[in-house]
Amino acid sequence: MTPAKVTFGGLRAVPQLSAAQLLTQRARLAQAVPSLGAAYVRALARWESDPVLRLVGRPIVTECFRSVQRQDELYAQGRTTPGPIVTYKRGGESKHNVLPSVALDVAFVLPGGEVSWSGLLLSKFARLMIAADxxxxxxxxxxxxxxxxxxEV
Ligand SMILES: [Zn+2]
Structure with a gap:
């Protein structure tokens, strides 16, 4: 009887963000109030220095400041336009609608390159965010x- 072979041959690395994607990340973070931006940077550094987490996915900021018009579009989603409900805030009511923004939204780039909103990954990242600030x-x-x-802060 042969023991099960342990292989990492199928393990793909999380793709690096391109220069343009990194600029977008920086621009989004620059919209955040300093305390929130700093907490994200610290949490990201801890995530990237964790040998397991860094293999699972790469956190990204998907949105920080959001215009009142964009907020109204999101509010319409699932009510008067197609898609699931993603917010209960109308334009002007969300923490995303002030500049600098006191809120940001996070997702993950997975090893295959797809974007994930995994609740498990988000809960792990939340611990790092709250530990940071x-x-x-x-x-x-x-x-x-x-x-x-x-x-949000
Ligand atoms: Zn949000």
């Missing part, structure tokens, strides 16, 4: 509607 609140901790990609 205890003033950070995670949307996954809210009672009722859980907004897991969402972080």
């Amino acid at each position: 205890a003033r950070v609140h995670w949307g996954g901790d809210w009672p009722g509607f859980k907004d897991r990609p969402h972080f």
Whole structure:
């Protein structure tokens, strides 16, 4: 009887962000209030220095500041336009609608290159965000509607 072979041959690395994607990440982070931006940078550094987490995915900021018009478009989604409901805030009501923004949304680039909003990964990242700055609140901790990609101060 041969023991099961342990192989990492199928393990793909998380793709590096391109220069343009890194610029986009920097531009989005620059929209955040300094405390939130700094918490994200610290949490990202801890994620990237973890030998397991870094293999699982790469955190990205998908949105930080959001215009009132864009907020209204998102509010319409699932109500008067197709798609699932993603927000209960109308234009002007969201923490994303002030500049600098006191909220940002996070997702992950997976080894295959696809973008994930995994609740498990987001909960792990939330621990790092709150460890970086205890003033950070995670949307996954809210009672009722859980907004897991969402972080705010
Ligand atoms: Zn959000």
